[in-house]
Amino acid sequence: MKKVPLLEIFGPTIQGEGMVIGQKTMFLRTGGCDYRCSWCDSAFTWDGSQKPDLMEAQEIVTQLEAKGGSLFSHVTISGGNPALHDGLGEVVRLLQEKGIQTAVETQGSFWKEWMTDIDEVTISPKPPSSGMQTNWEQLDTYIHRLKGRQKKQVSLKVVIFDETDLSYAAEVHERYPEVEMFLQTGNDEWSTAENQWLLTHLLNRYEWLVEQALHSERLNDVKVLPQLHTLLWGNKQGV
Amino acid sequence: MKKVPLLEIFGPTIQGEGMVIGQKTMFLRTGGCDYRCSWCDSAFTWDGSQKPDLMEAQEIVTQLEAKGGSLFSHVTISGGNPALHDGLGEVVRLLQEKGIQTAVETQGSFWKEWMTDIDEVTISPKPPSSGMQTNWEQLDTYIHRLKGRQKKQVSLKVVIFDETDLSYAAEVHERYPEVEMFLQTGNDEWSTAENQWLLTHLLNRYEWLVEQALHSERLNDVKVLPQLHTLLWGNKQGV
Numbered sequence: 001m002k003k004v005p006l007l008e009i010f011g012p013t014i015q016g017e018g019m020v021i022g023q024k025t026m027f028l029r030t031g032g033c034d035y036r037c038s039w040c041d042s043a044f045t046w047d048g049s050q051k052p053d054l055m056e057a058q059e060i061v062t063q064l065e066a067k068g069g070s071l072f073s074h075v076t077i078s079g080g081n082p083a084l085h086d087g088l089g090e091v092v093r094l095l096q097e098k099g100i101q102t103a104v105e106t107q108g109s110f111w112k113e114w115m116t117d118i119d120e121v122t123i124s125p126k127p128p129s130s131g132m133q134t135n136w137e138q139l140d141t142y143i144h145r146l147k148g149r150q151k152k153q154v155s156l157k158v159v160i161f162d163e164t165d166l167s168y169a170a171e172v173h174e175r176y177p178e179v180e181m182f183l184q185t186g187n188d189e190w191s192t193a194e195n196q197w198l199l200t201h202l203l204n205r206y207e208w209l210v211e212q213a214l215h216s217e218r219l220n221d222v223k224v225l226p227q228l229h230t231l232l233w234g235n236k237q238g239v
Numbered sequence: 240m241k242k243v244p245l246l247e248i249f250g251p252t253i254q255g256e257g258m259v260i261g262q263k264t265m266f267l268r269t270g271g272c273d274y275r276c277s278w279c280d281s282a283f284t285w286d287g288s289q290k291p292d293l294m295e296a297q298e299i300v301t302q303l304e305a306k307g308g309s310l311f312s313h314v315t316i317s318g319g320n321p322a323l324h325d326g327l328g329e330v331v332r333l334l335q336e337k338g339i340q341t342a343v344e345t346q347g348s349f350w351k352e353w354m355t356d357i358d359e360v361t362i363s364p365k366p367p368s369s370g371m372q373t374n375w376e377q378l379d380t381y382i383h384r385l386k387g388r389q390k391k392q393v394s395l396k397v398v399i400f401d402e403t404d405l406s407y408a409a410e411v412h413e414r415y416p417e418v419e420m421f422l423q424t425g426n427d428e429w430s431t432a433e434n435q436w437l438l439t440h441l442l443n444r445y446e447w448l449v450e451q452a453l454h455s456e457r458l459n460d461v462k463v464l465p466q467l468h469t470l471l472w473g474n475k476q477g478v
Binding site for chain 2: 014020022024070071074199203207213214215220222223226
């Protein structure tokens with residue numbers, strides 16, 4: 001039985017971004033990441049500032065039920081990069097046995113077989129502003145393995161900070177035109193507690209991103225979204 | 240050739256709500272409605288304050304192309320109630336021939352055969368606060384006809400103003416548990432031009448709706464969303 005390093009179990013709340021935006025869900029946040037994105041808004045998952053608990057699958061499900069009670073039917077697994085952890089396969093299996101849907105987000109740099117059991121997989125390759133490099137052949141394989149599953153979905157999501165990122169997103173979209181494509185406002189102010197200022201700032205960033213997408217022929221079949229939880233609750237952790 | 244009464248052709252912009260939230264799209268807004276919702280935010284489609292142009296399908300597509308150029312691959316048909324108009328069938332057919340995706344929103348009170356050709360159908364039955372009555376048998380038939388289409392989707396969306404509406408939404412969700420369900424913040428201030436005030440007001444309304452859904456066992460598998468276009472642009476028409 002492989003244990004999973006967990007940093008947060010919280011909810012029910014809503015998913016604030018991407019393909020299941022607005023979904024009522026519980027969250028699991030795993031520790032550890034193979035990336036070090038310059039603008040990571042969850043750097044506490046890998047910079048050593050917060051210590052994960054090593055937990056077995058049944059213990060994780062028990063804690064989800066203790067916190068969510070009868071008020072959830074959907075669990076989102078985020079990180080860090082959840083695809084680092086074999087033990088999540090058992091968590092997903094236990095949740096499925098209870099009729100609970102699952103979603104995951106990963107950059108697509110590591111493959112795990114349990115990924116194919118997840119109902120909604122968001123793959124978020126990181127644009128140039130992150131400082132990370134995309135391994136395209138690896139991404140090809142990832143998407144190939146997840147496409148065409150019955151009643152399960154896959155999408156791509158790219159966080160955008162500048163025009164170079166936007167051009168990268170267009171490249172991703174052109175490489176996988178049949179995969180649902182999301183552009184997301186980057187939060188370059190992930191440490192401020194000035195919520196009213198942050199709200200105006202992020203809506204301005206979102207409007208900029210919308211305008212950029214509207215004027216790009218390379219980005220016609222895309223969805224452009226903000227992070228709803230940040231508009232509602234600012235940079236607060238655990239909501 | 241049946242003509243269609245059109246009030247607005249605009250875009251490209253983004254879809255601000257519901258199942259394809261964030262989607263880059265053009266909008267067609269038809270005139271005329273069989274409902275008179277108390278809080279309708281597009282009452283100009285039926286209260287006589289704006290005059291529609293009667294247009295043939297080819298003319299509509301030509302105008303879409305004149306406005307959108309090469310910057311769109313998706314068209315959203317809204318109203319009023321678009322399902323009043325036979326002529327839209329030809330519009331949808333012409334768009335499909337060009338590889339353009341289509342979405343529609345209707346309350347589900349009138350059926351049209353062209354509805355089955357639409358890629359994303361949003362059915363928005365109206366809650367008690369609207370002053371309208373739901374014909375449940377009619378809604379059953381509507382949803383039955385749209386479910387299970389290959390590569391095409393259907394969803395339900397209920398606008399929520401108060402707890403009675405919330406209970407109505409739960410009833411809808413329990414009647415059609417297998418259909419994707421969206422709860423949307425009602426805009427009770429659809430005439431103000433005070434955008435900063437409206438933004439705070441609508442985010443407060445959205446937070447209230449999120450909290451209500453999070454605490455209801457009847458509303459576990461739902462998505463709770465605001466109207467993004469109103470957060471960005473207030474009550475401005477044609478964006």
